[in-house]
Amino acid sequence: MPLLFKKIKDLRNYLKSIRCDKKEIGFVPTMGYLHEGHRALIRMARNQNDVVVVSIFVNPTQFGEGEDYDRYPRDLERDLAICEEEGVDVVFAPEVSEIYPRGYRTKVCVGELGKRLEGEFRPGHFDGVATVVVKLFNIVQPHRAYFGEKDYQQLKIIEQVVEDLNIPVEIVPVPIVREKDGLACSSRNVYLSPEERESALSLYKSFLLAEKMIKAGERDAERIKEAIKTFIQKHPHVKGIDYVEITDENLNPKKTVEKGDRILLAVRVGNTRLIDNWKVEI
Numbered sequence: 001m002p003l004l005f006k007k008i009k010d011l012r013n014y015l016k017s018i019r020c021d022k023k024e025i026g027f028v029p030t031m032g033y034l035h036e037g038h039r040a041l042i043r044m045a046r047n048q049n050d051v052v053v054v055s056i057f058v059n060p061t062q063f064g065e066g067e068d069y070d071r072y073p074r075d076l077e078r079d080l081a082i083c084e085e086e087g088v089d090v091v092f093a094p095e096v097s098e099i100y101p102r103g104y105r106t107k108v109c110v111g112e113l114g115k116r117l118e119g120e121f122r123p124g125h126f127d128g129v130a131t132v133v134v135k136l137f138n139i140v141q142p143h144r145a146y147f148g149e150k151d152y153q154q155l156k157i158i159e160q161v162v163e164d165l166n167i168p169v170e171i172v173p174v175p176i177v178r179e180k181d182g183l184a185c186s187s188r189n190v191y192l193s194p195e196e197r198e199s200a201l202s203l204y205k206s207f208l209l210a211e212k213m214i215k216a217g218e219r220d221a222e223r224i225k226e227a228i229k230t231f232i233q234k235h236p237h238v239k240g241i242d243y244v245e246i247t248d249e250n251l252n253p254k255k256t257v258e259k260g261d262r263i264l265l266a267v268r269v270g271n272t273r274l275i276d277n278w279k280v281e282i
């Protein structure tokens with residue numbers, strides 16, 4: 001079983017001895033309800049470090065009013081079993097009051113990049129993410145930290161924060177893990193009924209459609225985005241598309257599509273909001 005810590009002080013004490021032994025620490029921050037995507041991050045961390053720390057914390061400050069903070073799936077026992085299977089050394093699962101004690105005030109503001117795409121539909125979301133991640137970096141002080149490309153904008157923002165604030169950690173991106181049928185693994189997939197899940201597959205299928213258009217010579221981003229929207233909207237449980245964007249690898253919008261660009265989208269299926277993205281390989 002991994003060692004379980006709930007208090008910052010205890011975790012810090014333990015990790016101090018690890019650092020004294022000159023061991024390298026790999027860190028995987030998560031909100032728990034672990035799946036194959038998280039496992040991929042943990043495995044990469046396991047391969048590259050002496051000690052692997054996984055945090056499990058559903059961070060209230062990154063959820064907006066009316067979002068799914070209360071109903072977000074939680075199961076620490078199950079998560080611990082998965083961490084054990086993956087050879088995790090340490091799990092940090094603090095209470096909200098441990099991370100945000102009474103009188104807590106300071107916030108990390110990520111600026112313009114946090115206001116576009118996801119940020120337009122989830123105001124304040126990335127400030128909440130950046131704040132908790134910086135706190136966790138200060139608590140764990142890892143050599144490397146692992147972030148999934150599933151949350152591509154989050155990954156880019158964390159890279160920026162680490163550079164801007166001179167945080168001594170290496171950010172390691174991990175490619176998206178998908179279910180057999182192509183649906184990107186997500187803790188939120190448990191919200192989907194079987195019928196909704198079928199409609200949710202349209203996200204992945206729309207990437208295949210885009211890839212086919214691009215292979216056939218289409219380079220106009222507008223036309224590709226329109227084709228994606230039209231395709232997704234045809235599916236019965238799709239309640240709305242928040243955005244479909246094509247950007248370069250640094251999230252700058254593109255008019256003409258090239259190899260290495262990203263297609264990013266957010267779609268509401270039933271009551272579930274799903275995000276996904278795709279790297280263009282021509």
Ligand code: AMP
Binds near residue numbers: 041
């Ligand atoms: P979460 O628990 O959803 O906050 O995710 C924790 C970390 O796992 C983040 O860095 C996510 O990008 C990453 N992650 C979540 N789902 C996937 C996936 N399907 N493939 C790769 N990484 C993922």
